[in-house]
Amino acid sequence: MTMASVGLSCLRYYKIFLSLAALLVLIYVLCARLPEVHLAACVENGRPCNEMWSMKERNLEDGKDKEMITVKAVTLEQHVEYTRQCEGKDFQITRLLGAFRSCISENGHILLKEYLSGWEELIKFMDSLGMVFGFISQETTTKINIMRGHLTGNSDEYHTLQSMVRYELDRGLVNFKELPQDQVPSGCRTLLRLHRALKWLQLFLYKLSTSTSQDNTGELCALAYEKALAHHHSWFVRQAAALAFLAMPPRRELLQVICVREEEEAQLVLSTAAKAIVRVYNLTQDVYEAYGMLELP
Numbered sequence: 001m002t003m004a005s006v007g008l009s010c011l012r013y014y015k016i017f018l019s020l021a022a023l024l025v026l027i028y029v030l031c032a033r034l035p036e037v038h039l040a041a042c043v044e045n046g047r048p049c050n051e052m053w054s055m056k057e058r059n060l061e062d063g064k065d066k067e068m069i070t071v072k073a074v075t076l077e078q079h080v081e082y083t084r085q086c087e088g089k090d091f092q093i094t095r096l097l098g099a100f101r102s103c104i105s106e107n108g109h110i111l112l113k114e115y116l117s118g119w120e121e122l123i124k125f126m127d128s129l130g131m132v133f134g135f136i137s138q139e140t141t142t143k144i145n146i147m148r149g150h151l152t153g154n155s156d157e158y159h160t161l162q163s164m165v166r167y168e169l170d171r172g173l174v175n176f177k178e179l180p181q182d183q184v185p186s187g188c189r190t191l192l193r194l195h196r197a198l199k200w201l202q203l204f205l206y207k208l209s210t211s212t213s214q215d216n217t218g219e220l221c222a223l224a225y226e227k228a229l230a231h232h233h234s235w236f237v238r239q240a241a242a243l244a245f246l247a248m249p250p251r252r253e254l255l256q257v258i259c260v261r262e263e264e265e266a267q268l269v270l271s272t273a274a275k276a277i278v279r280v281y282n283l284t285q286d287v288y289e290a291y292g293m294l295e296l297p
């Protein structure tokens with residue numbers, strides 16, 4: 001047997017393996033989607049969410065709703081103070097907004113603890129959508145855990161993005177050539193992965209805020225992904241992401257997770273979240289750009 005024929009048969013096995021893997025992911029996604037986990041599992045105060053929603057709407061009309069909704073829209077800056085707690089849900093948009101707003105210090109530095117809290121809220125959002133998004137939520141958790149590991153015991157050095165960058169660069173902890181196999185990935189490299197994903201998120205939120213109930217959320221996701229993230233991911237991750245997008249719940253269901261009721265409120269909250277994230281994204285991008293660290297392996 002020649003080297004060429006060995007090479008060819010390896011290639012054939014490799015292709016078969018990839019097709020099988022893609023097929024398995026597809027079956028996994030479809031199985032996880034079929035039972036409509038996120039709808040069936042949506043229970044508030046022991047009642048299905050849909051029922052609760054119409055009750056809440058009635059209560060609101062009667063002026064009986066105990067949940068206070070404070071949406072102050074200041075037209076110039078579109079600053080929204082959103083204080084409604086979404087009862088019975090892990091994910092709270094108020095906490096997300098709070099974290100991504102408060103992670104910017106007065107001098108424009110990114111406070112890492114608050115930044116990571118924002119990400120932890122996003123993980124809750126993904127978890128509420130069911131198993132299909134489990135691998136994305138798991139990957140995000142892995143990155144957060146690496147960051148938390150760095151913060152533990154080094155809270156001064158890892159207080160802000162800026163102090164982390166200085167600390168890791170001064171000690172030669174950032175590898176510009178390859179990902180070291182035998183050591184914990186640097187904070188700079190790990191946060192860069194989250195930072196790139198924030199670009200996806202702000203594009204998606206913006207698209208969602210300007211879309212209608214007729215728009216397909218999976219397509220919005222995929223468009224934002226192509227623009228912001230796909231080129232950073234391997235072929236396999238791109239296929240898995242494309243399959244996950246097929247299982248994306250409709251806009252109405254996403255808005256239920258955020259707990260907004262009317263279209264106007266949805267647009268305001270989504271665009272406010274997008275704006276808060278853009279500010280964080282831009283400040284972070286400036287730091288990575290200034291230190292030539294946008295392509296860390």
Ligand SMILES: CCCCCCCC/C=C\CCCCCCCC(=O)N[C@@H](COP(=O)(O)O)[C@H](O)/C=C/CCCCCCCCCCCCC
Binds near residue numbers: 233
């Ligand atoms: C009001 C809120 C509404 C929307 C909330 C959306 C919540 C989800 C927010 C962000 C999710 C994205 C998190 C992705 C982290 C990816 C980190 C990463 O890029 N890792 C890759 C590189 O790591 P290394 O190998 O270099 O260490 C890794 O290869 C990728 C793994 C798989 C991740 C696939 C990402 C797909 C992105 C699209 C997100 C769709 C989420 C939809 C959930 C609503």
